[in-house]
Amino acid sequence: MLIALHHIGQYFLLLNRIFKKPENFKLYWRQTLSEMVSLGLGSLGLIAIISFFMGAVVTLQTASNIDSPLIPDYAIGFATRQSFILELAPTMMCLILAGKIGSNIASEIGTMRITEQIDAFEIMGVNSASYLILPKIIAALLIVPIIIIYSMFLGVLGGAVVASYSDFSSMDKYLLGIRWNFTMFSIVYALIKTLFFAFIITSIPSFFGYYVRGGSQEIGKAATKSVVYSSIVILIVNYILTELLLM
Amino acid sequence: MIEIKNITKSFGQTKVLDDISNCFKQGEMNLIIGASGSGKSVLIKCIVGLHEVDFGNIEFNGRDFTKMSFMQRKEIRSEIGMLFQASALFNSLTVEENILFPLQMYTKMSNEEMLDRVNFCLKRVNLINVNQKYPAELSGGMQKRVGIARAIALNPKYLFCDEPNSGLDPRTGIVIDNLIMELTKEFQMTTIVVTHDMNSVMETGENIIFLHQGKKWWEGNNIEILKTDNKELCDFVYASKIMQKFKNQ
Numbered sequence: 001m002l003i004a005l006h007h008i009g010q011y012f013l014l015l016n017r018i019f020k021k022p023e024n025f026k027l028y029w030r031q032t033l034s035e036m037v038s039l040g041l042g043s044l045g046l047i048a049i050i051s052f053f054m055g056a057v058v059t060l061q062t063a064s065n066i067d068s069p070l071i072p073d074y075a076i077g078f079a080t081r082q083s084f085i086l087e088l089a090p091t092m093m094c095l096i097l098a099g100k101i102g103s104n105i106a107s108e109i110g111t112m113r114i115t116e117q118i119d120a121f122e123i124m125g126v127n128s129a130s131y132l133i134l135p136k137i138i139a140a141l142l143i144v145p146i147i148i149i150y151s152m153f154l155g156v157l158g159g160a161v162v163a164s165y166s167d168f169s170s171m172d173k174y175l176l177g178i179r180w181n182f183t184m185f186s187i188v189y190a191l192i193k194t195l196f197f198a199f200i201i202t203s204i205p206s207f208f209g210y211y212v213r214g215g216s217q218e219i220g221k222a223a224t225k226s227v228v229y230s231s232i233v234i235l236i237v238n239y240i241l242t243e244l245l246l247m
Numbered sequence: 248m249i250e251i252k253n254i255t256k257s258f259g260q261t262k263v264l265d266d267i268s269n270c271f272k273q274g275e276m277n278l279i280i281g282a283s284g285s286g287k288s289v290l291i292k293c294i295v296g297l298h299e300v301d302f303g304n305i306e307f308n309g310r311d312f313t314k315m316s317f318m319q320r321k322e323i324r325s326e327i328g329m330l331f332q333a334s335a336l337f338n339s340l341t342v343e344e345n346i347l348f349p350l351q352m353y354t355k356m357s358n359e360e361m362l363d364r365v366n367f368c369l370k371r372v373n374l375i376n377v378n379q380k381y382p383a384e385l386s387g388g389m390q391k392r393v394g395i396a397r398a399i400a401l402n403p404k405y406l407f408c409d410e411p412n413s414g415l416d417p418r419t420g421i422v423i424d425n426l427i428m429e430l431t432k433e434f435q436m437t438t439i440v441v442t443h444d445m446n447s448v449m450e451t452g453e454n455i456i457f458l459h460q461g462k463k464w465w466e467g468n469n470i471e472i473l474k475t476d477n478k479e480l481c482d483f484v485y486a487s488k489i490m491q492k493f494k495n496q
Contacts, residue, residue: 024352116335119297123407124349125324 011207017129018137018203028135035139039101039202043147046100047093051084051151054092055158058083063168073169077159077177082186084155090190091238093151094197097144098230102205105136106226109209110219118210133206137199144198145191152190189245196241197234204230248273249294249405249437254303256286256293263289265461267303274435276428276451280442281458282483287441288332290458291407294439295327296320307405325353328398328436330408330427334390336382336397342369343378346397353401368396372426388419392426399430406431406438417446424451445484448472457483 022028062079109132112118121128156178163174205226212222249271256264263286271277279287292298294305296312305312307323315323336345346365350356356364369375372392382390391411398406408427412420424440428451431438442448448455452469459479467475472484485494 027351115333115338116331117337119292120329120331120335120337122297123295123324123327123329124352125321126352 010211011204014129014133014207014210015203017127018133018206020127020130022130022134023126028131031131031135032138032142035135036143039136039139040143040147043097043100044150046096047147047151048154050096051089051093051154052158052161054088055080055084055155056162057158058088058155059159059162059174060166063166073173074177074180076169077163077174078180079177080159080174081156081178081182084159085152085186085190089148089151089155090193090197091234093148094144094194094201094234095231097147098197098201098205098234099227101140102201102226102230103223104205105202106205106209106212106223107219109133109206110212110222113210113212114215114219129210133203133210136202136206140198140202141195144201145194148190148194149187152187192245193238193241196237200233200237201230204233248308249439250304250306251290251294252304252306254290254293254305255301256289256298257301263461264293264300267458267461267463269456269463269466271437271439272454273437274432275438275453276431277437277439278442278448278452278455279439279458280448280455280483281464282443285458286461287443287458288409291409291439291441295329295407296324325401326404328401328403328406330391330394330398330406330411332410332413334382334387334394336390336393338382341379341381342374342385342393345382345393346400349397349401364400365396368400369393371399371430372396387414388423391415391423395423395426395430399434402434404436406436408438408440408442410442410444411440412442412444412447420444421446421450427451443483448484459483 059076059080062076066075109118112132118128118132121131160171160174160178163169164171205223208222208226208229209219212218250269251271252268254264254267255262267290279290281287289298293300294312300313303313307326310323312320312323336342337348340348343362343365346368347361350361350364354361365378369377372395374389374392374396377385377389377393382393385393395411406427411427412423415423424447427438427440430436440447440451449469452472455465455467455469455472456463457465457477457480465475465477465480472480475481475484481494485491
């Protein structure tokens, strides 16, 4: 318990260092753009494949589980849209990104720590925590919502492809379901959650990487821990935000 | 000049540095030697502020580093260059970008001026046509030279080198030692080198302190070290049987 409290305290102290005024805005912005490319573009392929097939499977599952003649066919499109926009895109995709981006960040910063590159920043008078982590957080806050919107689109598209090729529903009814009772708040809700998750999937792995001690084995452990803790925190925050925003 | 007074540092119950005082002179090679675990690297990291001391003072030309605020320390750090044991080059940046980094961070030079400075530093460490290479594409000796070029980019007053020739063959090690010595004389820097390499000690040891069990055990230069009767120092200098034989003769 004491160790957990120590780590939580250390995490907030690190956040305090990260959000100090940058030494050179131009260099920080350049670093942010580069992080946007590496965090964003590097994840597009994986997210596209997962979203498309998950959308297709959700549509098939919904269709095969609706037996009652009282439930209209357009409910399939409606269920796909709701599940993708409200949960699968923001939460599931962020859990996947926590694995992909999180382990990458923890091992990158951890390697910099054990090869004394972080010490080199400190000797130059650069706030290493801020220079290395702040651009990653800002990049994720800017790029992850775009990835999630892209995931929503591809998930619904995956369902549409299944609807058009199978005989349980027609494309018209699927599209009607997609549009039925749509409120913009669903997207806003998903994006609010995404912003919190984007912060979590960059700051927690950065914390584990920044404080790594030892050698390559510890870097591996830090990467694993960062994925586990980010995922747990995402699930807890997801529950809290859902309570707050939907209830 | 850097003066350290009564430096004491512990990690948990283990006392790593015990009441160390010394004066490191400007324009000279100041060497800290000692066996592995004697506290050399901890001492240099305390002097540059990577570790906080438990007790004692560190003065850079009379300015007490231990009593400074974060911003005041930052000012001193802009006067410090450091060469790390494993070079610590930023491996995602090219050689040119590595040396440009401190210039972009702290100067208001134009791009042309910065590139001129980069080329000057690289030429000074005898490296040409490596600007666009990544650290992983260079040999160990070349990485050390790039590390030195980056360390002198901002014209530092103080240069710190943590085992500059570790992992290098003796000949390349001496080339690096001589380069550091030349730069020290040329730019009149206060240079502190941590080493346990006896070739370095013999080649460049103008002022040497020997650490043993976290204490300053001996002080002298590369001539005096050969004549010393200090048992622990003799055990360190004449570690091999052949060297002991040579000493007895």
